[in-house]
Amino acid sequence: MPIVQEIKVPLLSVNDTTLTVVDLPFVSGSLVKKGDIIIVFESSKTTYDVAADTDGYISYLCGTGQDYEVNDIIANIYNDKDEIPALPEEKKNKIVTFAGSEQQQEAAATWEGDTMFSPAAMALIKNNGMDAAVFKGRDFVSKTDVEEKLGIPKKDISKKDKDKTVSLLPTDADKVIVEKLSSNKKREIDYLSNIQQTGLTSTINTIVETGGLFVHINQSLAYLKNSLLPVVIYETARLLEKYKELNAYFTGDSVAFYKDVNIGFAIDIDKGLKVPVIKKAAYKTMQETEAAIMLLSNKYLDGTLLVEELNDITFTITDLSGEGVSFFRPLINMMNSAILGVSAIDEKLQRCILTVTFDHRVTEGKLVAQFLHELKNRIESYKSSYYLHPTQSITCSKCFKSLQDDLSDVGFTKCITPKGEEGYICQSCFKGF
């Protein structure tokens, strides 16, 4: 069984009958290991990595930058290097970009008749002491043809406009080590450049008092105790129904408002930055929101996120609280108008900073300030009013539950314990369930 894995172009969405190969990390004939990313596709919405299912030798039947139809076989993995066919058949680019025929001009590539020289061409040949015989096989020789032969570059103004390549900074091999950007990183740059390069973005912060915040919030959470992310997603989603400008994007000459609120949250734990999406987040309860975060995070870690779980993000939240950052400025994603950054909670000051970067072409500072103010108020409304007391040390003398852990938010009763000492008893132990 020579071929151990056959890689076909997948159907990622009904609209994409073709996908573009954007990266081939290996060269044909290389050894690949199970789990290695061997092909990166780009669809109209996202990129999609194909990993090797098994160890073997890769043989590509495709090229980068080319489009392939769904179900085309574009690569094979072989058991043995020798089994790779000597000259893998190069697949042709199947997308015709212009409704004309390409073959017409290439039909007759050779010419056995006489060559006709223009007077200008003849003069140039003479002046340069060239032998006209070098043009044998041509039908016509113009001045431009002679210049080309002489190595004089073509003066083509229209071409110049097209080749607007980014000028590269010089690198000195003695002083620096150059590492090529991964295709993922390049894509990320493209995505973020789209809005940020206009320079028309601005950032506004607000401080959320976090003291006593989790007394109530934690009651709703099963796993992510003491985490702000679920409540931030929950409340932001609801607020975005009101602040439509932040759930929108700039199209170039108008503003497109999303009909749904789909909140993406950025994760970056070893596997690269990904932004999974919680669709219709404004209709999810806190528990459902938390469950969605857990599910998507686990899939991220397992590398099993589906394309649709990364698509159609209308607003992004990036939570760097786990990294202990005190403040940062997030960057807006493509086809979004704003992003919310959540910094770490300063335990001493009992507060954290929320940051919104927004696209000034879609909205303006005042509206974002109102949004942040309302978000702050909503989050702070979860605060327990008793948080200032040293709740940790107050424990029920019967069940040893601390006041902080108590879910009823009623408080403990001061009592005399059976041992005759002063102590506390919780409502459950006092009244029974």
Added chain:
Amino acid sequence: MTVATINHRLIKQALTIRTVEEKFLSLFSEGKLNGTVHTCVGQEFSALAFAGQLKKKDFVFSNHRCHGHYIAFTGDVKGLLAELLGKASGTCGGIGSSQHLCNNNFYSNGIQGGIVPVSAGYALGNKLKMNGAVGLVYIGDGTLGEGALYETINIISKWEIPLLIVCENNFYAQSTPQNVNLAGDIRARAEAFGIKTFKGHTSAPEQLMEDAKTAIDYVRNETKPCFFLVETFRLNPHSKGDDDRPAAEIQSYREKDYLTIFSKEQGEYYSNYMDSISKEVNEMVEHILLERELSMEEYYEHVEQSNSSKWQVAKPVNKRQVELLNNFFKENIVNNDRMVFLGEDILSPYGGAFKVAKELSFLAPEKVFSTPISESAIAGISNGLALNGFKPFAEIMFGDFITLAFDQIVNHASKFHHMFNKKATCPVVIRTPMGGRRGYGPTHSQTLDKFLIGIDNVKTVALNTFFDPAIVYNAILNEEHPVIVIENKTDYGKKILHHQSANYVYEINEDEYPVVQVRPAVSSPDITIVAYGGMADVVNSILSNIFLETDLKAVLIIPSLISALPLNVIAHSVAKTGKLLVIEEGSAYGGIGAELIAQVTEQIHEKIKVKRIAAHPVPIPSVKSLEHTVLPDKERILKEIKMHFT
């Protein structure tokens, strides 16, 4: 006066027509009609006497005041009501409305006089089919001012075409009394052409019915035309609110009106009939008002044009273009039952001014018609033949004269299919030679293609000498809509692909109306030149000069279907060369170069250099030196390329 003897069935039909007309007037006042109506109240018996006494296989052509004729001939009251109320169930889906109806051999159009040659062509078709069907065309006295009428009367008399012309004389052309505009005698006009005439009056319906029957029988039995003058009164305005006639005069008509007298003398019958007719019409209208209107998709759907990009080497034919044209027509006039050939001076041995029709009248004398100098009638009769299932080829001797047939092309041939909501097709073909360089001067040398390419639903084709013209004419045989073919006087005598420029390849694509491309054998071209018709051959002859003098390798693209230019072929080439030159023999303003450059720049977003070379905007002089200066000649083309592209 007494009405005792008349058949009550006729009275009821007349009352139906009147009720429908009155209903239209009230619907108009209620704002339920889009547009206006021309009612025939007072003239009902003219409709019943003629259209009402025809057989089903016969036909009726009518004019703007056609409702009565329509009901009398088809009996389709509901279709008419729905048509004017703009409903999809209307006779023509609401497209035509009051003046443009088509149903079972009934046709009407709102152009005065233009429908007369069309009806003559239709009648000629019946005569060729020998099916015993006859027909009539209604005109009003206002139409007596139109020239197309007399062109047609002359021809139907000469060719013995079985057509009855019914002239309804209500003494007013819109609001102008007859004595202001009409000279001489109406009947005498027809009699001068040797046509039998009759006269009657709608106030004597019994007599009118009888005389009408006699006239119809005469046309049918003798296979000859006839002219019937019916005097009548129009009791309502021309259309709406445009009545300046004296009230007393109208009142006197009203009193003489047969139905008014009937209502007085037989009041009981009258009210019984009116009650049931009104009830029926009102119920129909109520029902129709709830119906839907035609959607745009049902009316018209745009079809994206595409051109073949498969190129084959074009092959020379060692025959002159005119020989190939003549061969095509000789073969088809014999073998193709539908083909009819018409034109001025086309009888053999002369065979037409440019000999395209040579020997045709020997081969099929019954289908080759040499016409008087009547371009409007030639085109109109051809339209009528086409409506009747024939494939007429009309020759206009010089392209300059096509302006005389313009009404038939624009207001008739072009419109029939859509305004009759696809109930009719008009596959007429008009051929005509254009172009100068023969010294014929201002009115026999023009290239007027720019006036023809923008007519909806009409294809305009320009022949050239790069392939056999039979390819184009075979494609035209399959067309179901009008086609105008522009031939070129100077091309007639040239052989197909006789001159080939050195180091160039001549290729033809697979389109029905092929595109020819002349390209450097191996090099990529630097400039795209588009030329067509007679101009293509001129440009072809200087391709080497262009290279030698300008250092540019040109590709020459030669379209033949110029009413839908091969955009993707041309744009594809221009995308590579970045330069587009269009050369036309007509003048530039609003011409084919303007159209093509607009289309190409819509498609290509890179910057391209464009230029038109065309005739100077003055009449083409007869004097040779000036004629060659006015038309784009070789020296001018070379000079302009140098100036604009190098």
